[in-house]
Amino acid sequence: QFQMIRHEDLRLEESLGRGSFTRIFKGSKTDIREGERQNTDVLLKVLDGSYKNCWESFFEAASLMSQISHKHLLLVYGISVHRSENIMVQEFVKYGALDLFLRKKQGSVPVSWKLDVAKQLACVLNFLEEKKIVHGNISAKNLLLAREGDSSIGTSPFIKLSDPGISVAVTGRDVALDRIPWVAPEVLEAPETWGMECDKWSFGTTLWEIFNGGKAPLQGLDPQQKLMFYENHEQLPSPKWTELADLIGRCMEYDPALRPSSRGIIRQLNSLITSDPGLSAHADKDSF
Numbered sequence: 018q019f020q021m022i023r024h025e026d027l028r029l030e031e032s033l034g035r036g037s038f039t040r041i042f043k044g045s046k047t048d049i050r051e052g053e054r055q056n057t058d059v060l061l062k063v064l065d066g067s068y069k070n071c072w073e074s075f076f077e078a079a080s081l082m083s084q085i086s087h088k089h090l091l092l093v094y095g096i097s098v099h100r101s102e103n104i105m106v107q108e109f110v111k112y113g114a115l116d117l118f119l120r121k122k123q124g125s126v127p128v129s130w131k132l133d134v135a136k137q138l139a140c141v142l143n144f145l146e147e148k149k150i151v152h153g154n155i156s157a158k159n160l161l162l163a164r165e166g167d168s169s170i171g172t173s174p175f176i177k178l179s180d181p182g183i184s185v186a187v188t189g190r191d192v193a194l195d196r197i198p199w200v201a202p203e204v205l206e207a208p209e210t211w212g213m214e215c216d217k218w219s220f221g222t223t224l225w226e227i228f229n230g231g232k233a234p235l236q237g238l239d240p241q242q243k244l245m246f247y248e249n250h251e252q253l254p255s256p257k258w259t260e261l262a263d264l265i266g267r268c269m270e271y272d273p274a275l276r277p278s279s280r281g282i283i284r285q286l287n288s289l290i291t292s293d294p295g296l297s298a299h300a301d302k303d304s305f
């Protein structure tokens with residue numbers, strides 16, 4: 018279900034940091050098209066740790082992404098296995114992870130920009146829901162910015178949802194605890210029972226990140242404190258904008274059955290966008 022890429026057709030360039038189980042590099046892949054060499058910029062995710070079920074889940078994530086295609090889903094070219102190295106080869110998305118971008122922009126991003134990004138994520142969530150596919154790792158760091166968007170010249174942002182990575186069903190409980198408050202509470206209790214609703218919970222957390230300058234929620238809490246956050250059915254601090262707070266609260270319902278469908282989320286986002294025409298102008302609407 019996806020292409021095996023020869024190691025000799027890949028070139029690792031600079032390191033771009035690490036995911037939870039992977040090191041990521043900018044690189045290039047060489048193809049021969051109609052008899053001529055063609056180089057493509059790629060993002061290489063090198064899986065470290067060699068225990069078996071990790072790379073099975075890694076490749077499952079890659080194959081999931083290559084079986085479906087959508088304009089807001091990251092393109093995965095394939096994988097390359099070389100000695101003990103397992104490498105996922107992805108399209109290189111120009112502006113990188115959304116959380117870092119938002120932190121760098123420090124609140125100078127207009128509310129209309131944030132709503133546009135939120136709507137794009139809701140659309141790809143709807144696409145996955147219709148295909149009965151659970152992503153399982155929706156977060157601002159897994160949203161990649163392909164176009165910055167600049168309201169002064171009338172261009173809007175464009176995001177791509179990254180691969181889900183290693184699923185919490187195969188990682189240890191410590192990684193699952195570390196993913197609080199993105200991982201839905203029910204997934205923590207019984208990872209194999211997770212359903213579509215778990216992506217709605219993570220959508221709520223991601224919405225919170227987008228309107229909170231890309232800051233990570235519950236940062237600084239240790240795993241035990243994070244667990245207590247769920248045990249006590251606590252909620253993230255609400256933004257002042259009540260309609261936004263309502264939507265985040267509805268997505269982050271502890272009872273999965275009470276969470277909105279992706280169509281419901283899109284409807285609510287549309288009403289946020291129209292809720293105050295002056296809204297898209299001033300930015301303080303999303304102050305916490």
Ligand SMILES: N#Cc1ccc(Nc2nc(N)cc(-n3ccc(CO)n3)n2)cc1
Pocket residue numbers: 033036041060091107108109110111112113114158159161179
């Ligand atoms: N400075 C800078 C800079 C860094 C990265 C990119 N591009 C990119 N393309 C992808 N396909 C995936 C990623 N990721 C980044 C974190 C994760 C974790 O999931 N992925 N970054 C562009 C600019």
